[in-house]
Amino acid sequence: MRIVIILVLAGLMQAAKSFGPLPSVGSTPAGTALACGYLLLTAFFAGSVFKSLGLPRLTGYLFTGIIVGPKVLELVSDPMVANLRIFNGIATALIALTAGVELDLRSMKPLLKTIGWLSVIAVLGTICLLTGAVFLSRSWLPFFANLTLVQTVAISVVLGVTMVAQSPAVVVALHSEMQSDGPLTRTILGIVVMSDLVVIILFAIVSSVAKSMFGSGTDAVQAAGSLAWEVLGSLIIGILVGMVLAVYLRYVKSGSVLFVTAAAFLVAEVGQRVDLDPLLIALAAGVLIRNLTRHGERLHRDIEISSLPVYVVFFAVTGATVHIGELMIVGIPAVILVLTRATGFYTLGWLAATLAKAPDVVRKYAGFGLMPQAGLALALALLFVKTFPHFGAEGSALVLGVVAMNEMVAPVLYRLALVKAGEVGQSKRAPIAAAAH
Amino acid sequence: MAFVRPFRRVVSGTLLLLGLLGQDMGCFGQAAAPATTEKPADASPPGQEQAAPPSRRPGRIPDMLKAKRAARKAAAPAAVPSGTAGAAGASGATATPGSNTAASPGQIPLMEEPPIIKPTPPYLGTAPLLMQPPPPPPPPVHGIQTASEAIKAILGLVAIFALAYLAGNARIQALEQKLQIAQVMTAGLPFVLLGALAHMQQIGILSANVLWEIRPLLALGLGWIGFSIGFRFNARMVDSLTPDATRMSLHTTAFPFCSILAACALLLVWVEHWPANAEFVRDAMILATAGAMTAYSAPRLLEARGASGSTVDRIAAIVELEQLAGVFGLMLVAAYFRPQASMVSWQLPGTAWLFMTLGMGATVGGVIYGALGRIESEAEFSLMVLGSVCFASGMASYLRLSPLVVSFIVGIILVNLPGGPKDQIREALARMERPIYLLFLLVAGSLWDPIQWQGWVLMLLFVATRLFGKWLGVVVAEKRTAMNLTQEERRSLIFSPIGALSIAIVVNAQDLYPDATVSWMVTAVIGGAILTEIIVQVASRSGAITEPEPWGVS
Numbered sequence: 001m002r003i004v005i006i007l008v009l010a011g012l013m014q015a016a017k018s019f020g021p022l023p024s025v026g027s028t029p030a031g032t033a034l035a036c037g038y039l040l041l042t043a044f045f046a047g048s049v050f051k052s053l054g055l056p057r058l059t060g061y062l063f064t065g066i067i068v069g070p071k072v073l074e075l076v077s078d079p080m081v082a083n084l085r086i087f088n089g090i091a092t093a094l095i096a097l098t099a100g101v102e103l104d105l106r107s108m109k110p111l112l113k114t115i116g117w118l119s120v121i122a123v124l125g126t127i128c129l130l131t132g133a134v135f136l137s138r139s140w141l142p143f144f145a146n147l148t149l150v151q152t153v154a155i156s157v158v159l160g161v162t163m164v165a166q167s168p169a170v171v172v173a174l175h176s177e178m179q180s181d182g183p184l185t186r187t188i189l190g191i192v193v194m195s196d197l198v199v200i201i202l203f204a205i206v207s208s209v210a211k212s213m214f215g216s217g218t219d220a221v222q223a224a225g226s227l228a229w230e231v232l233g234s235l236i237i238g239i240l241v242g243m244v245l246a247v248y249l250r251y252v253k254s255g256s257v258l259f260v261t262a263a264a265f266l267v268a269e270v271g272q273r274v275d276l277d278p279l280l281i282a283l284a285a286g287v288l289i290r291n292l293t294r295h296g297e298r299l300h301r302d303i304e305i306s307s308l309p310v311y312v313v314f315f316a317v318t319g320a321t322v323h324i325g326e327l328m329i330v331g332i333p334a335v336i337l338v339l340t341r342a343t344g345f346y347t348l349g350w351l352a353a354t355l356a357k358a359p360d361v362v363r364k365y366a367g368f369g370l371m372p373q374a375g376l377a378l379a380l381a382l383l384f385v386k387t388f389p390h391f392g393a394e395g396s397a398l399v400l401g402v403v404a405m406n407e408m409v410a411p412v413l414y415r416l417a418l419v420k421a422g423e424v425g426q427s428k429r430a431p432i433a434a435a436a437h
Numbered sequence: 438m439a440f441v442r443p444f445r446r447v448v449s450g451t452l453l454l455l456g457l458l459g460q461d462m463g464c465f466g467q468a469a470a471p472a473t474t475e476k477p478a479d480a481s482p483p484g485q486e487q488a489a490p491p492s493r494r495p496g497r498i499p500d501m502l503k504a505k506r507a508a509r510k511a512a513a514p515a516a517v518p519s520g521t522a523g524a525a526g527a528s529g530a531t532a533t534p535g536s537n538t539a540a541s542p543g544q545i546p547l548m549e550e551p552p553i554i555k556p557t558p559p560y561l562g563t564a565p566l567l568m569q570p571p572p573p574p575p576p577p578v579h580g581i582q583t584a585s586e587a588i589k590a591i592l593g594l595v596a597i598f599a600l601a602y603l604a605g606n607a608r609i610q611a612l613e614q615k616l617q618i619a620q621v622m623t624a625g626l627p628f629v630l631l632g633a634l635a636h637m638q639q640i641g642i643l644s645a646n647v648l649w650e651i652r653p654l655l656a657l658g659l660g661w662i663g664f665s666i667g668f669r670f671n672a673r674m675v676d677s678l679t680p681d682a683t684r685m686s687l688h689t690t691a692f693p694f695c696s697i698l699a700a701c702a703l704l705l706v707w708v709e710h711w712p713a714n715a716e717f718v719r720d721a722m723i724l725a726t727a728g729a730m731t732a733y734s735a736p737r738l739l740e741a742r743g744a745s746g747s748t749v750d751r752i753a754a755i756v757e758l759e760q761l762a763g764v765f766g767l768m769l770v771a772a773y774f775r776p777q778a779s780m781v782s783w784q785l786p787g788t789a790w791l792f793m794t795l796g797m798g799a800t801v802g803g804v805i806y807g808a809l810g811r812i813e814s815e816a817e818f819s820l821m822v823l824g825s826v827c828f829a830s831g832m833a834s835y836l837r838l839s840p841l842v843v844s845f846i847v848g849i850i851l852v853n854l855p856g857g858p859k860d861q862i863r864e865a866l867a868r869m870e871r872p873i874y875l876l877f878l879l880v881a882g883s884l885w886d887p888i889q890w891q892g893w894v895l896m897l898l899f900v901a902t903r904l905f906g907k908w909l910g911v912v913v914a915e916k917r918t919a920m921n922l923t924q925e926e927r928r929s930l931i932f933s934p935i936g937a938l939s940i941a942i943v944v945n946a947q948d949l950y951p952d953a954t955v956s957w958m959v960t961a962v963i964g965g966a967i968l969t970e971i972i973v974q975v976a977s978r979s980g981a982i983t984e985p986e987p988w989g990v991s
Binding site for chain 2: 004005008012018031034035038083258270309
């Protein structure tokens with residue numbers, strides 16, 4: 001029945017497109033509303049079909065976006081996808097807020113050692129592996145042809161840092177969907193949040209250094225200032241946002257769902273326009289509320305109620321932006337890099353967890369939790385294009401190809417890992433939207 | 438083979454009839470478009486191409502088209518100056534009655550092709566006699582340009598959102614009741630004014646660029662209002678209607694409709710082109726449709742004054758039927774008065790668009806009905822309701838139909854099909870109704886251009902003729918039906934407030950037909966709603982006991 005509904009919706013969408021505005025008219029606000037409604041319904045049902053197949057709903061949302069998006073069926077066009085990107089910011093902020101609320105520092109204290117080892121060995125080690133893999137694959141990548149050896153190494157490092165980025169969004173959404181809790185869940189959450197910070201800082205440093213290799217010297221003070229503004233500024237603003245949310249939750253008993261959604265919208269839209277990181281802002285706010293107030297649970301529940309439509313559209317739109325074309329062009333090196341990344345995370349994750357004397361489930365499955373990739377890598381790919389305009393687009397295509405493959409496979413693997421670790425359904429939270437996510 | 442000949446005759450006769458009907462409907466459907474008969478091909482300057490006709494025309498028989506093309510080809514070289522013949526012939530735009538006569542008898546089709554419609558800028562013909570011509574529509578805008586503009590808009594929107602939230606707060610509502618302004622607040626009119634203020638250049642929160650970005654909310658808001666109203670029309674409610682109530686509502690709808698139509702059409706005919714297009718008919722019909730209805734708050738107002746339950750129910754039933762008539766009127770206008778032809782790729786006759794509207798609503802409603810059986814949690818219900826309304830209204834708006842009407846049909850389908858989680862849908866609607874409704878009014882207010890005085894003149898006429906029509910409808914209905922209205926009921930029906938649906942109808946019209954004259958109608962209806970609200974308040978103060986409780990779409 002669900003498949004029939006999906007097919008009928010696709011038929012209606014196709015009919016609307018054939019009757020609708022002429023191509024020359026372009027995207028209209030009505031087209032945006034239509035695409036939003038269509039993606040909400042179709043991705044939701046696709047998610048439930050995937051769930052019945054034992055796959056994450058999230059993969060269903062992503063898959064829907066890929067299939068109905070501009071690269072395959074074109075039921076949702078490029079301008080429609082562009083207009084729906086407003087959901088990305090809100091979803092990112094809500095997800096980061098959730099991640100922050102999940103980060104109970106007291107209960108995570110025993111895991112800090114493992115998180116530290118994993119961040120250093122697995123993340124930094126995988127950056128080295130990816131750098132090596134990019135360097136060795138350069139014969140397949142034409143944009144390396146005119147670079148000197150030093151420049152090649154520098155760009156390989158930048159691409160290595162870019163491609164190591166993980167996805168707190170996917171991880172948090174999967175945890176929420178699976179109602180998982182336990183050492184693996186908490187450790188992975190801690191690492192993806194931590195490595196998000198590490199990757200942002202590393203990218204800023206290595207891209208500045210690499211840029212100087214091309215003769216366009218960068219002002220180190222200016223670069224440091226920008227980085228400090230982005231990281232420290234975001235954290236400070238995040239603390240302020242957290243205080244406002246805490247005051248609201250403390251004194252106002254109703255309407256907090258709307259308030260939290262509005263705050264997420266504000267953080268996302270204003271933050272990115274003043275070069276702050278919405279993810280860090282929301283994360284800091286969430287951590288503050290969880291660890292310094294008694295309203296963490298209520299905030300978590302409010303986010304779960306409001307976030308379902310936002311998540312569905314966000315992941316469907318993310319799927320629609322998967323660059324299938326690029327995947328075909330950079331196929332072989334992208335496959336090599338995906339395998340290198342997965343191998344690096346798995347083996348180095350095992351090594352780091354063993355050194356940290358982590359529980360068995362963490363040793364066995366931590367690598368799978370590091371594999372999901374989405375928003376941050378895409379954002380860094382765009383920055384790469386800006387930083388290296390001469391060949392940035394080609395390098396970005398490689399990153400997009402890797403992200404596309406990881407988007408399709410990694411959530412499935414991590415879901416399996418959570419099931420094997422026996423942490424599914426262990427969350428004590430009331431499953432308000434458990435079936436939903 | 439003997440049966441073949443009469444069969445052929447029947448088929449060809451049917452095709453001919455269909456062709457005639459299609460041509461007839463096609464002309465009706467395109468009546469709204471400012472159109473002129475295209476000049477003969479030889480009148481065009483050398484080197485200039487004729488405008489291409491729509492790719493598909495309604496009511497054509499393929500054989501006739503072939504014959505026409507053959508005739509065109511034969512006539513084109515002689516009629517078109519060299520250099521343009523090829524292009525014109527290829528586009529098929531040079532066919533004229535004159536060229537038909539040049540074709541051989543064998544090539545003459547069964548039917549004359551109607552004159553080719555060519556859009557022309559409005560208001561270039563006869564000069565308006567009473568009012569100045571409206572200004573041309575504003576240039577298109579394409580999104581927010583600068584970060585500061587974005588931040589200003591976001592902060593402004595958040596501030597307005599906070600106000601919307603405060604408006605729903607219980608303490609604030611209690612204060613409104615104390616100040617006896619709850620009805621005005623419930624109708625959401627302050628948000629219309631807030632939207633208009635936010636749109637002002639000096640404030641610039643909802644600038645044209647920002648409005649372009651948040652315009653999808655308009656379709657969603659219209660759809661939401663339609664869906665909410667449709668979801669109230671269950672079979673039980675219709676069964677409970679007495680014939681007298683039906684007749685009464687017919688009168689209280691038809692009389693104001695006719696009076697507004699006549700008066701506003703007369704006024705509008707001075708400012709729009711006569712007889713080149715039928716825009717004044719369209720505009721007057723929209724105004725009449727918006728004015729014919731009474732807001733849902735009317736029975737509540739009665740209830741608050743201490744009227745008996747049966748009185749309130751009677752008035753509520755009449756109001757429900759009036760709303761149905763209003764939606765039906767909008768459906769007809771949206772189907773038969775299509776926007777400019779270039780906005781959609783398919784050119785269909787008006788009746789086909791009418792069926793398209795019905796079919797779209799029924800199909801989407803059926804799909805959603807099938808889908809809702811699979812839903813488990815509260816969050817999923819909210820998602821499904823939001824997705825359904827967004828999809829239905831987006832699709833309607835995309836095809837330049839009314840999102841309000843299509844969503845209304847979806848609502849009717851969902852509430853009247855057996856079984857299904859109706860209570861959960863009702864809860865989901867109630868949960869999201871207020872914020873979406875207020876946001877819609879905000880956007881509606883920002884689209885309002887109250888500067889043009891013509892709109893205010895229209896408003897005075899609109900309010901006066903509406904009151905007159907309502908009064909006449911009640912008087913005639915009382916004489917022709919067995920209904921004995923109490924003084925309170927009579928006053929409630931005559932001094933009836935204008936509700937969100939009326940505002941939604943003109944805002945929908947503005948979305949469909951971005952002509953300058955439609956903005957006058959928005960002024961007429963929004964201004965009329967405010968003026969009527971004041972009249973209703975003054976009328977109700979005399980016997981008022983308490984103010985009605987706030988509710989969603991008023």
